Amino acid sequence: MKQLVGFVVGILLPGLILMAGGISNSALAQAWPTKPIRIVIAQAPGSATDVISRVVGNQLSVSLGQPIVIDARPGAGGVLGTEVAARSAPDGYTLFMGNNSTHGSNPAVYAKLPYDAIKDFAPISFVASVPYVLVVDPKLPVSTVKEFIALAKSRPGKMNYASAGNGSTHHFCGELLKSMTGIDIQHIPYKGSGPGIAALLGGEVSMMFSNVADIGSQIKAGKVRALAVTAQRRSSILPDVPTMPEAGLPDFEVTSWFGLLVPAGTPSPVIGRLNAETIKVLRRADVKATLTAQGLEVAPGSPEQFAAHIQSEIARFTQIAKAAGIKAE
Structure with a gap:
């Protein structure tokens, strides 16, 4: 009898734990957030990353019902701020506005970084490019x-x-x-x-x-x-400025882009809600108009789409860096 009880418990207990964990995560998503949120940026105040983070953060603050502050940690080409975000608690209260430097060129040209751009982060949504x-x-x-x-x-x-x-x-x-x-x-x-x-x-x-x-x-x-x-078509706010291909360098194409991430391990229900709220914000006409006026092309998407973009960007930057012999000094 004791053996039978032990067998049943061994079968049922893991499932019960998983069910409890699911209920906990669901409750967390409904209750979150209960305190202010910060968006860490790896660039200086006044930069495009800062401006975009404030535009998006201000509207997310309204939809989430909590203050959102911008925490600027510039230095080392974006490495310092990225490490701060990567080492933060994965509780949904630290977001990171990554970009083509933090999740593109840096992993390609630095022999060693104090974080893994893929493994230490969970993507939320692509935001915009310029x-x-x-x-x-x-x-x-x-x-x-x-x-x-x-x-x-x-x-x-x-x-x-x-x-x-x-x-x-x-x-x-x-x-x-x-x-x-x-x-x-x-x-x-x-x-x-x-x-x-x-x-x-x-x-x-x-x-x-x-x-x-x-x-x-x-x-x-x-x-x-x-x-x-550095694009295949002219900028909407600089229509008189030619593209690199028009200037005689057809293979010179580098785009600046921005996207929201959180530390790896952040509960998936929180990631799901952040993605949904971010897409709603970026589809608002007033938000889109504000960013477009800065020359930005707004293009929110799923976490999976953003993850694929990051991986392709790191691979592309790595390939170009090797061919051109580009290394961080």
Whole structure:
């Protein structure tokens, strides 16, 4: 009899535990959130990542009924902030606005990172994308990519470019340009795209690649000169600026993108609710109009779609980095 009881318990107990866990998760999804939420970003305040996080966060705060704060942790080309998010408790109270640097170029060019971009995160939804643009100091006597390349070749090692840090996509773009054209320009890494743009505006560097959302207003004000966007079609807010293919570099295509993630291990019901609420927010006409005005193309989707995008981006960046010999310094 004791053996029979032991056998039955052995069969039923695991199932009962699983059922209890399911009830717990369901209750968690209904009760969550019960306190403020933070969105960690790996870029500086004022960056496109920051602006997008605030636009999305403000509306998510309304739909979730809790305050959402932006926690900016810039530095090391996005590595510092990404590690902070990866090491946070997987309880639904820390979100991360990842991008093409944190989940694209960094894993491709750093030999070792303090986190795994795939295993340490659970995707929520892709948010939006925008092309990069090659911009130069307006005092330079160039108005096209061809003229810039010619000038750089006439001054080997004497010109420089800014980036948002070692391993950032800005850095990746600069090294890709060097590899494709044979120019010799020096890399000057800054702690974020904002400081890099400030360096360009102050005449400390000759050029940089910046995403259109970050530097569109400075281009329109004539503070920097745009030579080409790194996409197959022109930007909606910079219609007069040619694409890299139009400028003579048909294989130069790098897009800046943004998406929400959470630390791996976050309960699936919370991920499901976050995905649903994020899609609702991004489909709102006013939110879409705000982001589109920054040159962004809004494209929310499922966690599975975003996961596939991240994997394909890391693979693509890795392939290009190997071919061009691009490494984080």
